[in-house]
Structures are given as C-alpha cells and as structure tokens.
Amino acid sequence: MSGLAIVVIGRSGQLALALQANPGPHRLIPLSRPQVDLADPGNLEPALRAAQPDVIINAAAYTDVDGAETHSELNAAINAGGPVALSTIAAELGTPLIHISTDYVFDGTLGRPLTEADTPNPLSAYGEAKLAGEALLDVHPNAAVLRTAGLVSPAGRNFLTTILRLARDRDSLNIVANQTLTPTSADDLATAVLKVAENLTARPDPxxxxxxxxxxxxxxxxxxxxxxxxxxxxxxxxxxxxCHDIPAADWPSPAQRPADSRLDSSRLATHHGARLADIRTRLDDLVRRALVAERKTTR
Ligand SMILES: NC(=O)c1ccc[n+]([C@@H]2O[C@H](COP(=O)([O-])OP(=O)(O)OC[C@H]3O[C@@H](n4cnc5c(N)ncnc54)[C@H](OP(=O)(O)O)[C@@H]3O)[C@@H](O)[C@H]2O)c1
Structure with missing residues (x-):
C-alpha cells in the first residue's frame, strides 16, 4: 500500500504519540494547539486546507473524566462541538475522518460485552459529550467512529503509569474491583486506526x-x-x-463510571481485519518501556 498523508489532531496524547511512533508507510501531520484548537474550531479549516490530507484522524479529546463534571463548557466544546465542526469541514473537503469515542457512552448495566447495536446511556458528563460528538457521522458519511476503553501506554497519564508511580511510595493500594472493562494498548489502537484509514481511502463500502x-x-x-x-x-x-479490592462506592469520584463496559470488537475485525490483543499479552513490554521512561524523567 502506498503511503497516505494523514492529519492527526492532537500531538502529545497517548494515541497521537503511538501513531507517530509507528506510522507505517504513511506521512503523519500532527496538528495541535495553538495551531488547531477543537474548542475554537475557526482555525481548523485553513490548517486542513493547507495540509491537504488523504485522511484525518481525531486523536484529541478532553479526557479528564472527573474534571468534565465541573468543566462542562470545555468538555462539551472539545468532545462534542469540536468533532462535529471538524467533520463538517472534512465533509466539505471530501476527506475521510476517523474519530475516537469511548466505552463511557454506555451505562454498563447489560452484563455482557457491548456491541455497536447496543443503546448508549452515558452516566457522566464526559460520556454524554463523547456521545454527542459521535453525531459527526450525521454530517460526514465517509467517517468511522472507533470506541475504545482504558487506554494505556508507557508514558503520559494513564492507569498503568499511575499505579506504578503510586507503588513507589505505598505497599498497598485500594483498587475498584466491581467495574469491568476491556483495557487497550494505545499501540494496538494506533495500528487499528491506520488499518481503518487505509480501508476508508481504498474502498467505498458502507x-x-x-x-x-x-x-x-x-x-x-x-x-x-x-x-x-x-x-x-x-x-x-x-x-x-x-492490591486491596474495594467497591466503586468506596472510591468517591465526581463522575459515575459504568460497572461493566466490556466492548465486543468483532465488527472491527470482520470489516477492517483489525484485532486488538488482550492487554495482558502486552504488559511485559508496556511496563518495561514505562520503567525506562520513568528513569529518563527522574534523571
Ligand atoms: N484514555 C483513555 O482511557 C480513553 C478511554 C476511552 C476512550 N478514549 C478516547 O481515546 C482518544 C485518545 O485518548 P488519549 O488517552 O490518547 O488522550 P490524551 O492522552 O489525554 O491526549 C489528549 C490529546 O487531546 C489534545 N487536546 C486536548 N484538548 C484539545 C483541544 N482543545 N484542541 C486540540 N487538541 C486538544 C491534547 O493536545 P496536546 O497534544 O496539545 O496536548 C492531547 O494530544 C480520545 O478521544 C479519548 O476520548 C480514551
């Protein structure tokens, strides 16, 4: 496959970095603040016209789930308004768009892995805004929304780096045991996103x-x-x-999270040929790289 010119909105986030680390044959053009700001989409169009991409990937979001409960305007602007504005411009330019959403669009009460046919019912302001952002599909039919969950990578702020840091100072940690999810390696998501980008540019299939x-x-x-x-x-x-198991009720947090948001990703495998690994098979590599990154920053 010949390389595509791919704009990635977001530069230093987990997914954005994973894409830049392994772009395959493609030329990635990361665009982020102050050049491009999803909360203030006026500057999106000139930046995208100048970049002339074959595909646009939106890897940017307001990802502070608890902060979204109080920073409601910023959350709505970045996670809902920004993606819809972006897709309007992408549709005008005729450029395929890939956007990332979340398992937190669900309330997690079904008790089985969730498919794309299941009805969202977000419990948090973050989940609500991310669900509103999925409306970009209404304005741009040549788009794919990928809902992911519990993203981890060797650097940045995520569950893996946070608990490794906490374990430096504490012998025992209280961790919620009654919320189940399907954690995802940012590297695996990046590989899947690039596969989707290739398919969207190659074939018109709905x-x-x-x-x-x-x-x-x-x-x-x-x-x-x-x-x-x-x-x-x-x-x-x-x-x-x-690790000491605690119920979510004993971990008071501003945002409510789903109890069971396992995602069934078989539609992605069937149509795009992309399969994301069980996170447990990735942990030796991720932890080793996280420890190396930690040593570099503490030197
Ligand atoms: N993290 C998770 O556990 C998780 C779970 C489910 C779904 N997701 C979704 O997966 C996607 C990627 O998440 P991530 O973990 O890679 O995110 P992340 O590490 O928190 O990075 C967020 C990115 O968004 C960019 N950004 C924030 N506000 C922006 C704005 N106003 N305009 C332009 N860019 C802005 C940041 O820009 P800078 O580069 O300028 O800093 C950063 O690159 C997001 O859509 C998120 O909602 C994440």
Whole structure:
C-alpha cells in the first residue's frame, strides 16, 4: 500500500504519540494547539486546507473524566462541538475522518460485552459529550467512529503509569474491583486506526463506515488489571504493591463510571481485519518501556 498523508489532531496524547511512533508507510501531520484548537474550531479549516490530507484522524479529546463534571463548557466544546465542526469541514473537503469515542457512552448495566447495536446511556458528563460528538457521522458519511476503553501506554497519564508511580511510595493500594472493562494498548489502537484509514481511502463500502468498537480482547476489573501490571513489573524488576479490592462506592469520584463496559470488537475485525490483543499479552513490554521512561524523567 502506498503511503497516505494523514492529519492527526492532537500531538502529545497517548494515541497521537503511538501513531507517530509507528506510522507505517504513511506521512503523519500532527496538528495541535495553538495551531488547531477543537474548542475554537475557526482555525481548523485553513490548517486542513493547507495540509491537504488523504485522511484525518481525531486523536484529541478532553479526557479528564472527573474534571468534565465541573468543566462542562470545555468538555462539551472539545468532545462534542469540536468533532462535529471538524467533520463538517472534512465533509466539505471530501476527506475521510476517523474519530475516537469511548466505552463511557454506555451505562454498563447489560452484563455482557457491548456491541455497536447496543443503546448508549452515558452516566457522566464526559460520556454524554463523547456521545454527542459521535453525531459527526450525521454530517460526514465517509467517517468511522472507533470506541475504545482504558487506554494505556508507557508514558503520559494513564492507569498503568499511575499505579506504578503510586507503588513507589505505598505497599498497598485500594483498587475498584466491581467495574469491568476491556483495557487497550494505545499501540494496538494506533495500528487499528491506520488499518481503518487505509480501508476508508481504498474502498467505498458502507460496512467500513459508522461506529466500531475497538478495545482489547481481554476483560478485566481495575483491581485485576492492577495485579497483572504489578506481576509484569515484578518480572521487570519494577515496583509492586498489594492490591486491596474495594467497591466503586468506596472510591468517591465526581463522575459515575459504568460497572461493566466490556466492548465486543468483532465488527472491527470482520470489516477492517483489525484485532486488538488482550492487554495482558502486552504488559511485559508496556511496563518495561514505562520503567525506562520513568528513569529518563527522574534523571
Ligand atoms: N484514555 C483513555 O482511557 C480513553 C478511554 C476511552 C476512550 N478514549 C478516547 O481515546 C482518544 C485518545 O485518548 P488519549 O488517552 O490518547 O488522550 P490524551 O492522552 O489525554 O491526549 C489528549 C490529546 O487531546 C489534545 N487536546 C486536548 N484538548 C484539545 C483541544 N482543545 N484542541 C486540540 N487538541 C486538544 C491534547 O493536545 P496536546 O497534544 O496539545 O496536548 C492531547 O494530544 C480520545 O478521544 C479519548 O476520548 C480514551
């Protein structure tokens, strides 16, 4: 496949960095603030016209789930208004668009892995705004929305780096055991996103457009996820801590999260040929790289 020119909105986020680390044959053009601001979409059009991309990937979002409860205007602007404005411009330019959404559009009460046919019912302001952002499909039919979950990577702020940092100072951590999700490696999501980009530019099939779940294959509670991270850390000579299971009710947080938001990503596999691994098979590599990154920043 010959390389595509791909604009990536967002530069230093987990997915944006994973895309830039492994672009394959493609030329990535990261656009971020102050050049391009999803909260103030006026500057999007000139930047996109100048870049002339074959595909646009929106890897940017307001991702502070608890902060979104109070910063409601910013959350709505970046997660709902910005993506819809972006898709209006992409449609005018005739450029395919890939946007990332979340398992938090669901309330997590069904008790089985969720498919694209299941009805969203967000519990949080973040989930509500991300669901509103999915309306970009109404203005741009040549688009794909990939809902992912529990993204982790070796650097930046995420569950993996946070609990490794906490384990440096504490012997025991309280971790929520009654919320289950399908955690996802940002590297695997990046690979899937590029595959979708290639397919959207190569084939007009309607089956390649619309909503897709794009999460890791293995469901875990946050507590079991933490234990798996510490097992990998122990193998790599990194920090570990005992995980003490607690219910979500004992971890008061501004935003309510779904109890069971496992995503079934088989539609993505069927139509785009992209399969995301069980996060447990990625943890030795991710933890080893996280420990290296940690050493570099503390030097
Ligand atoms: N993290 C998760 O666990 C998770 C779970 C489910 C879904 N998702 C979704 O997955 C996608 C990628 O998440 P991530 O974890 O990679 O995010 P992240 O690491 O928090 O990075 C967010 C990115 O958004 C950019 N950004 C924030 N506000 C912006 C604005 N006003 N205009 C332009 N760019 C802005 C940041 O820009 P700078 O480069 O300028 O800093 C950064 O690159 C998002 O759509 C998120 O909602 C994430």
């Amino acid at each position: 089956d390649l457009r619309g909503i897709f779940h794009a999460a890791g294959a293995g469901p875990l509670s946050w507590a079991d996820f933490a234990r798996a991270i510490f097992d990998a850390s122990a193998r790599a000579g990194g920090p570990t801590a005992n």
